[in-house]
Amino acid sequence: MAFTDPRERPRPFFVHPADAPPHSGHQVPAAANAEDAALQYVELWSPSAHEGELRLIVEDCGTGHESCLTVHLDTGEAEPCAA
Secondary structure (H helix, E strand, C coil), X not given: CCCCCHHHCCEEEEEEECCXXXXXXXXXXXXXXXXXXXXXXXXXXXXXXXXXXXXXXEEEXXXXXEEEEEEECXXXXXXXXXX
């Protein structure tokens, strides 16, 4: 698959639960974007969570930009955290 948008090239992200300190997180080594990184985090480090929501802080390791995303565990969809 060719990536034409440089923002969609796989790159590292650091992800941790919003209610936990950053040192409790993990690096997702190759994700296309923050949403992809959040979903990979849930799959790799929260596999037993199947219902409800998980709020995650996702940091792009290249730019330092942080996003808060809510992952809906029943649907596998992610969206920006509600204010």
